[in-house]
Amino acid sequence: MLETRGLRVVGDRVLVDGVDLAVAAGETVGLVGESGSGKSLTARALVGLLPRGLRAEGSVEVGGAQIVGAAERLLRGVRGRRISLLMQDPFTMLNPLRTAGAHIAETLPGRTSRQEIARRLAEVGIDDPAVAGRHPFQLSGGMRQRVALAAALAGDPDLLVADEPTTALDATTQHEILALLRRVQEARGMGVLLITHDLRVAFAVCDRVAVMYAGRVVEQGPGAELAAAPAHPYTSGLLGALPSVERAMERLVGIPGAVPRADEVAGVCAFATRCDRVTAACTAARPPLRPIGRDRLTACVHDTAGPAGTARPPLPETALPTAPPVLRTAPPVLRTAPPAVCPAGPAGDEPLLRVEGLRKRYGAHTALGGVSLHVNPGETVGLVGESGSGKTTLARSVLGLLTPDGGRIRLTGLDVTDRAALGPRERARVHRLVQCVFQDPSTSLNPAMTVGAALAEATARAAPGDRIGVAELLELVGLPAAYAARRPKALSGGERQRVAIARALAVRPALLICDEPVASLDVSVQAHVLELLRGIGRDLGTGMLFITHDLAVVRQVAARTVVLLKGAVVEEGTTSAVLDAPAHDYTRRLVAAVR
Amino acid sequence: MSVMPGAVRLGGRARRLRRTRPGPVTLLSGGILALMAAAALFGTWVAPYDPAAQDLALGATTPGWAHWAGTDELGRDVLSRCLAGARSALLWPLVVALGTCAMSTSLGLLAGYRRGWIDAVMMRVVDLLIAMPGLLMLIVLVGVLGGGIGWAVLAMAVLFTPGDIRVVRSLTMAQRELAYAEAARTLGLGRARIMFRHLLPNIAPTVVAGALLSFVAALVALSGLSFLGIGLPAGTPDWGLMIEENRGLLDLNPWAAVVPAALVTIAATAATLLGDQLFERLSDA
Secondary structure, eight states, rough: EEEEEEEEEEEEEEEEEEEEEEETTTEEEEEEEEETSHHHHHHHHTTOOOOOOOOOEEEEEEEEOTTTTHHHHHHHHHHHTTTEEESSSSSTTTTSSOHHHHHHHHHHOOOOOOHHHHHHHHTTTTOOOGGGGGOOOEEEEEEEEHHHHHHHHHTTOOOOEEEEEETTHHHHHHHHHHHHHHHHHHHHHHHHHEEOOOOOHHHHHHHHEEEEEEEEEEEEEEEEEESSSSSSSHHHHHHHOOOSSSOOOSSEEEEEEEEOGGGGTTOOOOTGGGGGOOOOOHHHOOOOOOEOOOTOOOOOSSSOOOOOOOOOOOOOGGGOOHHHHHHHHHHHHHHHHHHHHSSHHHHHHHOOOOEEEEEEEEETTTEEEEEEEEEEEOOHHHHHHHHTTHHHHHHHHHTSOOSSSEEEEEEETTEHHHGGSHHHHHHHHHHHEEEEEEETTTSEEEETTTTTHHHHHHHHTTTTGGGOHHHHHHHHHHHHHHGOOOOOGGGGGGEEEHHHHOOOTTTOOSSEEEEEETSSOOOOHHHHHHHHHHHHHHOOEEEEEEEEOOOHHHHHOOEEEEEETTTTEEEEEEEHHHHSSOOOHHHHHHHHHHO | SSSSSHHHOOHHHHHHHHHSSSHHHHHHHHHHHHHHHHHHHHHHOOSSSSOOOOOOTTOOOOSSSSTOOBBTTTBBBBHHHHHHHOOOOOHHHHHHHHHHHHHHHHHHHHHHHHHHHHHHHEEHHHHHHHSSSSHHHHHHHHHHHTBHHHHHHHHHHHHHHHHHHHHHHHHHHHHTSSHHHHHHHHOOHHHIIIIIIHHHHHHHHHHHHHHHHHHHHHHHHHHHHHHOOOBSOSSSOHHHHHHHHHHTTTEEEEEEEEHHHHHHHHHHHHHHHHHHHHHHHHHHH
């Protein structure tokens, strides 16, 4: 139904370099890759919608029609009818000025009737026909994605290309949409190409999975087999970096280095620079995708997937320049100063952070409806909740970025509920007590300042006796000292997040608030950053309030977990108790969604 | 998004080239403005004649070897007067642009960063100023105040500032919500430091482009005022005044009015284009 042969996407340089894919009717194929792997460009090339300045080469056949180089007139006949595209962002994908029904009616073949639109909505699990008359802003994210799916299916396509359809959604909604996609696909006997960065999603939903790296497919096979015995070192590296939701892992192992550009590795194995099994054969020529057993292909020259293949092939310790060793050996200056970690104050039973009955309203919306929690010195507490649960509002209240309507926040006994009421000396102390790592690495550093200037500014805020040099801070987070001269633009997402962590640690805070610090990072990078944060909690004794929507992440970092739903704490306990034996119905649904 | 933004918007090579080497538009508009600035600084020295020297016997003549752009009614050399006139034609708009930029940037940053009552009060004043018919106010105001160029420049800066305050304020409001600004607040940095060291560099491209646009608007408006006889005293070599003085000579020596008018147009166009280019290059860096 869909067949690509040697698909390349070329702009000034090669971005996608030779993708061979096939999707049969009634089959779900996953295309997995990290950012920069070229998976989204591949998706766009399939429907002939590449951004300006890029062109496709090779062959893409959809139901016998050639897409590459086809005239726009022909493509219009193919799009929607034979191949349809479902995109990531349910907020921008629908036209805000048109109703849900209008989006569907637009691509319905023949005459459109109210009944037909209602039937199409029912197909995607919307039983209320009134939804057809609503505008996108009146619908939740999950509903929008359902409407978008109905619109994508309206032309009865043979093949649906879904580009990260669940990435912007909450875990429980994500689960529902994936199940829906599967159901619709089976009912219609349609082919689905699911593009995702999430290995778990791909393995759970797809019949076959292709792993993309640096613009090419490096491995292909049935999802379950790939998960059990990966035949390419990149796939096994990704699997090793994936935090487990079932158990706390001793060590999270990311892949060292960064993804190369497709044009720089055209003639060699793309993974060679980051692989610990590299031999002369790897760089002599580009390894072709070769069959290894039934339905399986790999682009690795070695026989990696033995019969006793493990999910986590042990990568030798020596080949891993990860952060933790640095943490253990490096800045003694940081470790030999316990007073900074537990500042003098009314000690005794007083926890590091105590939040009592915190309330905040925005108009009619209650963001926080009386939340209480505490963090002990040196303890990491996970705060889990979906978007709109109030977790970020809580973080911002503790940071003093907003003033709550009611309740109390105390840091080491000091009442910091209303920052404006504090004296200058107390205020300076609070800034040294609590710091934050924010979610989005693209905005967390000032683009106009070098890394060194940003860190120097932060260290200048530390107590005079506790100042740490910029080079030491960089070393602490596993970055070379030369990075001080760089601007954020020259750093990758993971590196930026490391700098943000260094900036937060510069004043040697007793409490570090991490607001989804790894949510925007790729799996392999996420493992590095999580390991770094765990090391900081362990070796520096920094207490952490770790906000996340990802249960696997909370399992790895937090000793205790608090579950937040609609501005209220619904469950609290040790992480293993909360995740293994959830008491509240909502927690049970959350856990079920990722299992 | 997994598509590399740089790669899709513009290829890597094209980006690098644009960053290192200014394009033809930048070179041309920058060159023209540099030449005019040189005329403003040294025009009186290189001018072939004294711009004020009259030759009533000669009167208005068309361009020739002695007078490249001809002479005006009083026999004054048009080329020399244009060279000398660059000074007042460019200096006063520059003063307006710098004044507007300084006021709008600091007030806009303050309103956008502090919000609350400071913002509310400032925005109502801005609304009031924007609601006034600008040029008309200017003419009346300067007329009442005695018609000096100083008053014209001040009034113009006050009239231009409100619009720019709004722009700076809205950009500041967007920047202050970003994680780096919140991190700076979490570190307990002072307001002035956050405003000027963190937020300002990130809105600088728009501020610079805005300053050049103010320059253009002031250049044209001041020429217009000179034409109306407001601002500079009659007889001063100035492009706007020359247009006014020589518009009666269109049949004797049209160049006497056309050359200064063309200079105003060229200067304004060059500054606008340069502003565009600077904005792109600064936001790209």
